[in-house]
Each structure stands twice: as C-alpha cells, then as structure tokens.
Amino acid sequence: MTQKIYQIDAFAEKVFTGNPAAVCPLDHWLSDELLQQIAMENNLAETAYYVKDGDQYQIRWFTPTVEVDLCGHATLASAYVLFNHENFSENTIRFYSHRSGELTVTRNGDLLTLNFPADKLEAVELTAQLADCFNTKPIAAFKGKTDYMLVFECEDDIKNLIPELDKISKLPARGVIVTAKGQEVDFVSRFFGPQSGIDEDPATGSAHTTLVPYWADQLGKNEFSAIQLSARKGFLHCKYLQDRVEISGHGKLYMKGEIYLD
Numbered sequence: 001m002t003q004k005i006y007q008i009d010a011f012a013e014k015v016f017t018g019n020p021a022a023v024c025p026l027d028h029w030l031s032d033e034l035l036q037q038i039a040m041e042n043n044l045a046e047t048a049y050y051v052k053d054g055d056q057y058q059i060r061w062f063t064p065t066v067e068v069d070l071c072g073h074a075t076l077a078s079a080y081v082l083f084n085h086e087n088f089s090e091n092t093i094r095f096y097s098h099r100s101g102e103l104t105v106t107r108n109g110d111l112l113t114l115n116f117p118a119d120k121l122e123a124v125e126l127t128a129q130l131a132d133c134f135n136t137k138p139i140a141a142f143k144g145k146t147d148y149m150l151v152f153e154c155e156d157d158i159k160n161l162i163p164e165l166d167k168i169s170k171l172p173a174r175g176v177i178v179t180a181k182g183q184e185v186d187f188v189s190r191f192f193g194p195q196s197g198i199d200e201d202p203a204t205g206s207a208h209t210t211l212v213p214y215w216a217d218q219l220g221k222n223e224f225s226a227i228q229l230s231a232r233k234g235f236l237h238c239k240y241l242q243d244r245v246e247i248s249g250h251g252k253l254y255m256k257g258e259i260y261l262d
Contacts, residue, residue, distance in 0.1 A: 001260075001261045001262070002258045002259065002260055002261070003024055003026075003038075003258065003259040003261060004024065004025055004256070004257075004258060004259075005022055005023070005024050005042075005256070005257055005258065005259050006022070006023045006024075006077075006081045006085065006253070006255065006256045007020055007021070007022050007023075007044070007253075007254045007255040007256075008020070008021055008023060008076075008077035008080050008081065008251045008252065008253060008254065009251065009252040009254055010072075010073035010074070010076040010077045010080070010203060010205070010234075010249060010251050011073055011076065011203040011205065011228070011234035011235055011236050011249035011250070012203075012232075012234070012235070012249070012250055012251065012252045013235055013250065014252060015252045015253075015254055016232065016254075017232050017233055017234075017235075017252075018073070018202060018203050018232060018233070018234050018235070018249070018250075018251075018252070019045060019046075019073040019201065019202040019203035019204070019232070019234055020044050020045070020202070020254065021044060021045070021046045021047070021048060021071075021073050021074040021076075021077035021078075022038075022039075022042045022044050022046070022047040022048070022074075022077075023047075023048050023049075023050075023074070023077050023078050023080075023081045024038065024047065024048070024049045024050075024259070025049075025050060025081065025082075025086055026049050026050065026051045027051070028051060029049075029051055029058075030049075032067070034261070035047075035049060035060070035062055035067075036062055036065075036066075036067070038062075038259065039062035039063065039064055040064045040065070042064070043064055044064075045063060045073075045074075045198045045201050045202070046061050046062065046063060046068070046071045046073065046074035047061070047062050047074070048060070048061050048071065048074035048075065048077060048078045049061075049062075050078050050082075050095065053096070055094065056094040056095065056096050056102075057078075057082070057093065057094070057095050057096070058095075058096050058097075058098070059075065059078060059095040059096065059097055059103070060097065060098075061074050061075075063193075063196050063197040063198055064197045065196065065197035066196055066197065068099075068174065068196065069097075069099040069100055069145075069146060069174075070097065070099065070100045070116070070146075070206040070209075071205065071206055072114055072116065072204065072205010072206045072207075072208065072209075072247055073203050073204065073205045073234075075095060075103060075105060075114055075205065076105065076112050076114055076205060076247075076249060076251055077251055078095070078105075079093050079095075079105035079107070079112050079114075079251075080112060080251030080253070083107055083112075084251075084253070085253075085256065091106055091107050091108075092104055092105070092106045092107075093105045093106075100116075100117065101117065103115065103116055110250055111248055111249070111250060112248065112249065112250065112251060113246050113247070113248040114205060114246065114247045114248070115241075115244055115245075115246055116205070116206070116209050116244065116245050116247065117209065117243065117244060117245075118209055118212065118213050118240070118241070118242065118243055118244055118245045119144040119145055119209040119210040119213065120144065120145065120213075121142040121143060121144040121149060121210055121213065121214060122142060122143055123140065123141070123142055124141050124142060124143045124148075125141065126138060126139075126140065126141040126150075127141075129167070129170075129171070130148065130150065130171070132164065132167055133150075133163060133164050133167045133168045133171070133176060133192075134150070134161050134162065134163055134164065134178070135160075135161065135162040135164075136152065136157050136160070136161060138150035138151055138152050138178070139151055139152060139153055142210075142214065143173070144209075144210040146173060146174040146175075146206075147173050147174050147175050147176060147177050147191075147207065147210060148171060148173050148175075148176045148177070149176070149177040149178075149179065149210055149211070149214065150176060150177070150178050150179070151178075151179055151180065151214075152178060152179070152180040153180065154180050154181070155180050155181065155182055155183050155188050155229075157180055158178055158179065158180045158188050158189065158190055158229050159188075159229055161178060161190065163176075163192050163199075163200070165192065165194045165199055166194075168192050168193075168194055168195070169194040169195045170195075171195070173195070174193055174195070174196050175191055175192055175193025175194075175195065175196055175198070175201075176191070176192050176193070177189055177190075177191050177204075177207045177210060177211065178190050178191075178192075179211055179214070179215075181218075181219075182225075182226070182227065185224075185225040185226055185227050186215060186219060186221075186224040186225050186226060187211065187215045187219075187224065187226050188226065188227050188228070188229050189204075189207060189208075189211055189226065189227075189228050189229070190228060190229055190230060191204040191207050191228070200230055201230070202228065202230040202231070202232040202233075202234055203228045203230065203232070203233075203234020203235075203236070203249075204228060204234070205236070205247050205249075207228075208226065208236060208238055208245060208247050209245045209247075211226070211238075212224060212238045212239075212240045212245045212247075213240060213245070216240040222239060222240045222241075223237075223238070223239050223240075224237070224238045224239070224240075225237055225238075226238055234249070235249060235250075236248065236249050237249070
C-alpha cells in the first residue's frame with residue numbers, strides 16, 4: 001500500500017522558513033494507531049490528514065506523540081496542497097474538525113487565510129511555576145483553552161528567552177506562548193510545547209487565536225502583522241473578528257512523494 005505525502009513550509013516567505021508540516025490526503029480514515037505512527041515517523045511538529053466529506057474535508061492533526069485539537073500551520077499546508085496539487089478549483093475550502101468545528105481557508109493569489117475560532121483567555125496568577133520556565137521573568141500570565149500565554153516587556157526578551165523545557169513539560173497545558181510588542185511588527189511570539197512532543201514550534205497558527213484577542217485589546221486595533229521569532233521565523237498577518245480570527249500566510253512546497261505501508 002502506498003500513501004501520498006507532501007511537506008509544506010507554512011507561514012513561510014521561502015523554503016526553509018516558516019513551519020514544515022506533512023500533509024497526507026486520504027480516501028478514507030486509517031486507524032488512529034497508523035495515523036500516529038506515520039506522524040511519529042515524519043517527526044515534524046504536525047502531520048495533517050484530510051478526507052473529503054461531501055462539500056467539505058474532515059481534518060485531523062498529529063504531533064509525533066499526540067493528536068491535537070487545532071493546528072493552524074498544518075491546516076494552511078493542507079489548503080496549499082488542495083489548491084496547488086489536488087485539483088481544488090474554488091477559492092474557499094471548508095474543513096471540519098471533530099475537535100474544533102468548521103475551519104475555512106480562502107486564497108487570494110498565493111496568500112492563504114485561515115478563519116479560526118478566537119480563543120477565550122483569562123488572566124491568571126503569575127506563579128513561580130510559570131515564571132521559572134524561562135530565564136527572564138514575564139510581566140503577566142494568561143490561560144486560554146489549551147495554552148498558557150506569558151507576556152514580556154519587549155521584543156528582545158522574546159528573542160533571548162531560554163526555555164526550561166523540563167519545567168514547561170510539567171505545566172497542565174498543550175504548551176506556552178510567549179509574546180511582546182514588536183519593534184517593526186505589531187507583536188512577536190514564540191511557542192514551546194515539550195509536553196506535546198514539540199520543544200519549540202517554528203510558526204504556530206493556532207497560538208494566534210490566543211495572541212490576536214490579547215493584542216486587539218492592548219493596541220486598540222483589529223489588524224496585525226506578526227512574526228514568530230523561532231530560528232526559522234514565521235510571518236503572519238492577522239485580523240480580529242471578535243468570535244473568529246483570520247490568520248494569513250504563504251505556503252512553500254518542499255517535498256512530495258509516497259509512503260510505503262505494509
């Protein structure tokens with residue numbers, strides 16, 4: 001048995017930037033065990049799988065160790081594959097996740113825009129457990145649906161952060177978003193999720209469902225430019241729609257091929 005696979009750099013200005021995701025178009029769902037094994041073998045932050053279902057596509061996302069509720073960069077990568085390599089001819093793709101509901105991706109030229117539910121975050125106590133996760137102390141702490149978010153004084157703090165991955169892995173969350181006001185963009189961020197098999201994610205679309213509502217309140221605006229300051233860097237344009245968030249970026253094809261399965 002062979003299975004098509006693509007590897008796309010998402011939220012990328014060129015190949016080797018942004019966040020690499022594997023995408024496997026399926027005719028029908030494989031077993032959960034096999035989906036997880038393929039993701040583990042790929043050893044990327046996310047492997048996305050989709051199955052056509054009427055006029056929409058069911059989608060699921062796996063890290064090397066777990067299935068996750070939502071993944072922005074792998075959804076953008078899946079849309080890139082459909083638009084550019086799997087003969088999808090319309091301008092909007094409707095995905096459906098049994099964990100996150102309806103998700104759409106619209107293309108405008110080569111710019112792809114995700115439409116995701118906005119996260120609901122609340123301020124939490126900046127405990128020693130949270131503050132000790134990094135070499136620099138944050139100024140505020142929040143908790144969203146799946147992640148903690150720590151706010152820092154300035155962009156240089158985000159660039160120079162050294163994570164204590166063992167301490168982060170003990171937090172009851174998917175991971176930790178760190179953020180600060182940007183120098184040349186509206187805000188910058190990084191994301192750490194060792195408890196989900198991802199020490200540092202290069203570009204995390206789903207984290208921006210948390211970041212955008214926060215920065216909309218802080219900056220008093222609804223449209224944003226953002227950079228995720230990983231080593232690869234991710235480049236995103238975002239729009240706050242109150243209960244939804246638009247997250248836009250580009251995809252770049254790195255590889256396409258076949259998986260050989262017994």
